[in-house]
Amino acid sequence: MPCTRSAAHRGDVEGVHRSFELDPGHAKGDAAPVVDMLAAKFGRSREEALAMEERVASHARSEGLGYQVGDRDHGSTFDIHRLLRLARARGRQGVLLDLVCRANFAEERSVFDLETLVDLAVEAGLDEAESRAVLADDGAYADEVRADEREAAELGATGVPFFVLDRRYGVSGGQPAEVFTQALEQAWQGRVLTPVGEGAACDADGSCEVPQAGGHS
Structure with a gap:
């Protein structure tokens, strides 16, 4: 789980990865360059899509992470x-x-x-x-x-990354570590974040209260 916790509760938190497809309608075996997919999806030129990838790569590399630009595939x-x-x-x-x-x-x-x-x-x-x-x-x-995908939809996830804490609170998008720390502490203490309606976006800081899925508590 890519977030931080205070030492007091670190051993009490378990991260579970769930399934979520960004393009569930994509045919199996039909892989194509990711830059071409981005250009078509967002109505951009190939050069603009490549620039989008370069920006992401720059952020990744600033954190010491490898990131290939233009050489990746997209598929099911x-x-x-x-x-x-x-x-x-x-x-x-x-x-x-x-x-x-x-x-x-x-x-x-x-x-x-x-x-x-x-x-x-x-x-x-x-x-x-x-x-x-x-x-x-x-x-x-x-x-x-x-x-997993049905539950994600019930919880209001429309993209990734999307983190659900204790089936009650959510953090949407790539957020700074302090956002995760705050959300985890609020979930731990049982405090309520600003609620949003089903299908609505999370707050500007990436935090939201997620709807209950299938009666889970």
Whole structure:
């Protein structure tokens, strides 16, 4: 969980990664350059889309993170989410997620390639045969991924990153560490943030109260 906590409660907080597809209608196996996707999605020229990527890369590199500009693919992430569900069941989800993110953003490796995904799974400590079996079976962990996506919609998530704290409070978008610290402390103390209506945007500081999903408390 990319946020900070006071030492007093650090051991009492567990981060769980959930599935969310930015482009759920994208056909499996239909990968294309991410710059072309951004240009089409936002109605920009390819040069403008490339400039958008350069700005993101600059922020990433200022934090010591690798970021490839113009060499990344965009495609369906459904198989990736299914494989991450397998990793979660084997206690390796966080490791695999880090490897997938590094391969996608920092390295010239397409995470939409079957063999790349298998290699990453093995690197994360998963069994190769089991990983291949999950990827070959379109139904494996599909219900779990869809359930995550339905819950995300019920909680008001329309994009990523979107963090839900204790199923009550949300932080939307990339925010400074102090925003996460404040939200975590407010969630811990049971204080209510400024409520927003269902489907509305979070406050300017990225904090909001999320609607209850499916009766969860």
